[in-house]
Amino acid sequence: MNKSLSALRMTAYASVVAAVGQTAFAGEINVIMEEVPDYDIVAKLTEEFTAANPDITVNFDAMPFDAMRDKILTSSLAPSASYDVIIIDNPWTEEFANAGYLEPLDDYIAATEGYDYEDFVPSLAAISSVGGSIYGVPYYNYALGLIVRQDIFDEKGLEIPTTIQDYMSTVASLTTDDFYGAAMQPQKGYKVMEEWKNWLYANGGELFDENGNVIINNPAAVTALEQYIETFNAAAPPNSANWGFDEALRAVSSGKAATMLSYNWMLPALNAEGGMAGDLAGNFTLHEVPGGKAVLGLWSWGITANSENKDDAWKFVSWISSPEVAKRRVSMGGAPVRTSVLNDPEVWEQGFGEAYYKALAGILEDAAPLSTGGNAEELIEIVGTELSAAVNGQKGVQEALDDAARGVERANR
């Protein structure tokens, strides 16, 4: 045990030392990114930025999601930053802003001509606004939508469900011995919370009321969880209580399930010719989640407070998120965050077609982030653990939600 405890500390120190060792030099900015398709597009576009700004070198450090949070932390704790530009997952925004890791961008935004900050979709831009200051500008959204096998719905003459009740009966009616109405993602933690919260919204629930009291165990939440479990038992594949994103996607793309609640940008990937769905490509459509209000995810660009190259960093961030480059990024397959881009017929044509962007605009109109506040990451884990326990029958619905409420209060004490 002594060994592992010292290992914990040593890892922290080693990371800080490594971070200091990587500090960027003048004219050089280091950018931490998550390895996702949107990153490849950004990296490609950035070649143009460096060609136009030969005095600025942009170094990307792309990595899996799991590695990002502590890398950002160690960089921010070091005397000078190893990352000048970071991408911020929405649950981290307030936590990092409160900790003083992020540079307020208000003055930069005001001083940048033609940036058109108001053009960002309001529900997305709102996430990065903490205590009256702007700490990030939207990079890409991962709002949830309902993805369905349109061919099956057409063949059976089914309407796209718009309420949770419709959704429950539709997916139950589609389920047979070897085909399932819904590929669900009840995996402990983030995934189950992300999926279930759409059900919570559909029932008018929330994590906190307007006075900040925890209401995650109120009757709306109980109904939402009961409906979620009922749907899981009636329409999801057997032994899928641990499924996350990958497994659900695989079930839908291999033709084993008719619907899934998932990231809107999965639609183009499913419909891509010669892609993961094989012969089924072209049969998938995207709709608003049943109930209408969707869980919103957002990555935004931020500049670290301890960066020594803030001006160059903003030059890059404002360039990559500018209306003109944002349009090209989305045309190349990126996830949109600007209203002008969502409504641009040229983007529809070069991108994934009018229907996708219209559906997405509808989703973004009424959507809210998974969790907010300084402890969002922790709250998601606490609630997500209790939800998983209820789905697996280890706890009753009310008991699990009561425990979740207690955990949330405890974490926020």
Place this chain on the structure above:
Amino acid sequence: MQLKYKFILPLALLLSAVMLYPLAFSGWLAFHEYRLTRLDDVHFVGFENFVLIATDPSFLNAMGNTLIFVLGAVSLELVIGLSLALLLQKLNILRNFSRSILLAPMFVTPIAVGLMFRFLLNAELGVIPHYLSKIGITVDWFGPDLALFSLILIDVWQWTPFMLLMFLAGLEALPKTPYEAARVDGAGPWLTFSRITLPMLRSVIVVALIIRALDAFKVFEYVFAITRGGPGNSTETIMYYIYQTGFRFFRMGEAAAAAIMLITVILVLVVLLVKFSQAEEARK
């Protein structure tokens, strides 16, 4: 300074830097509110972190899971390792080859073992559920009932070879005369094993148990790679709990308090085990 102290000075300095200082610092952390995202608000809180941890149902659950894991994994490894060692001791053909093959799992890094089994046992993709379903058996290896047991089995797969190695070395070092005497007296295999082999092997067994148990308490990789503590919190182990608290929620003070409580539990168990073994020794 006397010459003898000068000789140990470099090592003492090295150990203070890499062992003593981190340990003392975690002791200090455990009594402070210390959040990495709120370093401007670090203050002494006395035993508050310990009280918080001890009254946290997740901590108690993680401690319970860890004890089940250690007990299950180590006892299975003991039985299987000892049986294999007894068999291999008699095996003369392909001696080195069979031993190297059996020791192989030990040399794979645990995180890779975790990832490997995650896919081998995956209900959708896994080769094991695939063949089991051909003979009509469906098992949800990572479902709420079996997940912890599956992790125990993975640990057994990886670490039984360690027990085997210890016991083979122990068996080969045993004197031959007692066995010859037993044969002359007409003792059967079971009597020989229970009255001669086992007692003479006792110290090796105790050492092997302690080493394996200490290691099993640290189980983290399988949990991280496969279940992340789920379903619910049925596979959350103490190391995973400490990792979450410290490195995901950045509550270093509470994480240090949890770590110190774990050290205490381990120390008590080790002392009990050693005392028990000494008492047995004295009884003879």
